[in-house]
Amino acid sequence: MEHVMETYSRLPITLVKGRGCRVQDEQGNDYLDMVAGIAVCNLGHAHPQVVEALKKQAEELFHCSNLYRIPQQEALARIISKNSFDSRVFFCNSGAEANEGAIKLVRRYCHDCSGRGPGIITLAGSFHGRTLATLTATGQDKVKKGFDPLPGGFVIAPYGDIDALSEAVDDSIGAVMLEPIQGEGGVRIPPEGYLTQVRELCDRHGLLLVYDEVQTGMARTGELFCYQHDGVVPDIMTLAKALGNGFPVGAVVARRDVAEAFDPGSHASTFGGNPLAMAASLATLTVMLEQGIARRCRETGAYLTERLGELARLHPGIREIRSRGLMIGIQCDADLSSLAKDALKERILLNVIQGSVIRLVPPLIISREECNEAVEKIHKILKEKGV
Ligand SMILES: Cc1ncc(COP(=O)(O)O)c(C=O)c1O
Numbered sequence: 001m002e003h004v005m006e007t008y009s010r011l012p013i014t015l016v017k018g019r020g021c022r023v024q025d026e027q028g029n030d031y032l033d034m035v036a037g038i039a040v041c042n043l044g045h046a047h048p049q050v051v052e053a054l055k056k057q058a059e060e061l062f063h064c065s066n067l068y069r070i071p072q073q074e075a076l077a078r079i080i081s082k083n084s085f086d087s088r089v090f091f092c093n094s095g096a097e098a099n100e101g102a103i104k105l106v107r108r109y110c111h112d113c114s115g116r117g118p119g120i121i122t123l124a125g126s127f128h129g130r131t132l133a134t135l136t137a138t139g140q141d142k143v144k145k146g147f148d149p150l151p152g153g154f155v156i157a158p159y160g161d162i163d164a165l166s167e168a169v170d171d172s173i174g175a176v177m178l179e180p181i182q183g184e185g186g187v188r189i190p191p192e193g194y195l196t197q198v199r200e201l202c203d204r205h206g207l208l209l210v211y212d213e214v215q216t217g218m219a220r221t222g223e224l225f226c227y228q229h230d231g232v233v234p235d236i237m238t239l240a241k242a243l244g245n246g247f248p249v250g251a252v253v254a255r256r257d258v259a260e261a262f263d264p265g266s267h268a269s270t271f272g273g274n275p276l277a278m279a280a281s282l283a284t285l286t287v288m289l290e291q292g293i294a295r296r297c298r299e300t301g302a303y304l305t306e307r308l309g310e311l312a313r314l315h316p317g318i319r320e321i322r323s324r325g326l327m328i329g330i331q332c333d334a335d336l337s338s339l340a341k342d343a344l345k346e347r348i349l350l351n352v353i354q355g356s357v358i359r360l361v362p363p364l365i366i367s368r369e370e371c372n373e374a375v376e377k378i379h380k381i382l383k384e385k386g387v
Contacts, residue, residue, distance in 0.1 A: 011341055018045025021363045021370050023349065034362045034374055035349045039183070039215050039327070042242035043287055044363035050245045050283045057279035064275055066268065072278030079285055080253055083224055085233050088259035090252040091273025095214035095240035096129025098250035101267060102177070102210050102236050103133050105254055107153075109261040110174035114206055117172035124159045127184035128177070128212055137177060140185070160190050162197040169201070175208040175236075176201070180226040183215035186354040187322045187329025195232045202235075208258065210236040214250070215327070218242035219288050219364055222298035222325030229324070247280035249273075294325075297364040301325040304360070304371040311379055317387030328360040329353075330378075334387045342385070348377045 015031075017024040021044055023033050036042065043050060057072075064070055077089035090101055107118040122128065126139040135143045136150040139159070144150060155173065158164040165176070176198060182188040202209040211234035216226035218239065223229050225237065235258050240250035250272075271277070287293065305323040308330060312318040320331040336352045343350040351359045358378070362370075 011344060013344055020044040020046075021366050030347060031344070032348045032370060032373055032377070034360050035351045036361055036363045037246060038241070038351065039220055039361040040241045041246050042218050042220060042364045043245050043284060043293070044365045045246075047245060047284075047287065049287050050247075050280055053279045053283035054247065054276060057276050061275050063271070065270070066272065070273055070275060070278065072275055072282060073273040076273075076278050076282050076285065079282070079289075080239075080251065083285075083289065084237065084253060086256050087237075087253045088256055090254075090259075090262070090267060091277070092250040092252070092269045093248050093271050093277070094129075094250050095212075095238065096131045096134045097269065097272075098214060098238035098240050098252050099128045099134045099137065099177075099212060100131055101250075101252040102212075102238050102254075103137065104267055105236060105252060105258065105261060106175040106177075106208055106210065108266060109208060109258050112261055113258075114174060114208075116174040116206060117170075118174050119153050119155060119172040120175045120177050120210075121155045121157050121165065121168050121173055122177050123165075123179075123182075124156055125182050125185035125188060126159075126179055126212075127182070128179075129214075159185075159188065160194050162194060162201065165198065166201055169205055169207070173205075173207060175210055177210035177212060179212045179214075179216060180229075181216050181221060181324060181327060183327070183359075184353055186331070186357045187327060187359055189322055189324060195227075195230055199232045208235045210234060210238070213237050214240045215361075218284070219294040219297050220325055220327050220361065222294055222301055224288065224294050226324070243284065244277055244280040245284040247277055249277040249281050293364050297325045300364070300366055300368065300371065301328070303368055304328065304366075304374070307371060307375045308378075311375055311382075314379065315382050315387050317382065326360070326362060326364055326366070330358040330360070332356050332358065332382075332387055334385065336385075336387075339381065339385065342381055343377070346377045346381055348374060348381075350378070350381075 013025045081087045110118040122137045124139040128134040128137040139156045157168045237253045322329040
């Protein structure tokens, strides 16, 4: 560790192997994985079809510059568009990079097409990444501390308050960017009707609506994309995390006419959409669609939420269970900062956000038996902590 920058507080285990919802450490201990690399391995670890696609592609061609046509990109973009809205896609390597691309596209569109100012409103509590533009867009002060000067052009509005959002709109604003469910912010689900009102506000003022679906996308919430729950269609949607089931990949998906604000030379990424990343993503999306993973996630999510409701009745320290599909937040009253470490003794991987929310984002293929096992283990851990 001496030569690795200390940007993470790491837990004291080393994971060396994973299959489905299970991972193993160096000593051969087996853990139930309720984190999935933070909503990344949605099909579980080492999914055979993804492994096979990667092996096959690796034997043919790892990398190819975007100086040339990459047919796998064209195929993946077509599938994404057919299963979302009529769009064109730019491929990159991470969530922050996808959001950077979306921010640049908004600015280009405002300068060249809509005539509105290029400012972007984001929401308090949001998380959009760690690059300079995306941490400025993020509605949490802790990620900005010490990184001045920050780029201009971002306004943060209070969460879930349509009147406050409306007040923040002036001629300098060209877009609203939000997560349909806030992930890092604590699994926060917006108030009923809020997203529809945001869409109406954007339409009234000619603003672009950007959905950051980096965490909520790829069936995590029980629809392939979270926007599909309430029929509010964004103009731009960003994806990453589970798109390649663990292979690094991101995407900016934009309404066709908005995408046209970019032309050759306006944006690029050396590795973006390379054949290996595309092979992993094509296999991931194909499995998701063919095997009805979103429906399975809805059903398993409902089951796990019900079981957690029973757990909440046994633990007065559980204040609320917030869930959509298999994106679940257990809001507790206690400080849970040591819980992820305590969980290792019970051989379960858990993640805590905002100090007091247990975030469950397991692989979407998790079985009911594994859900029961998770509930029993969480029960034991919380009991020991007196929650
Ligand atoms: C909603 C959202 N946007 C963006 C990001 C940043 O993604 P990455 O870490 O791949 O840059 C994350 C990461 O947690 C996220 O949850």
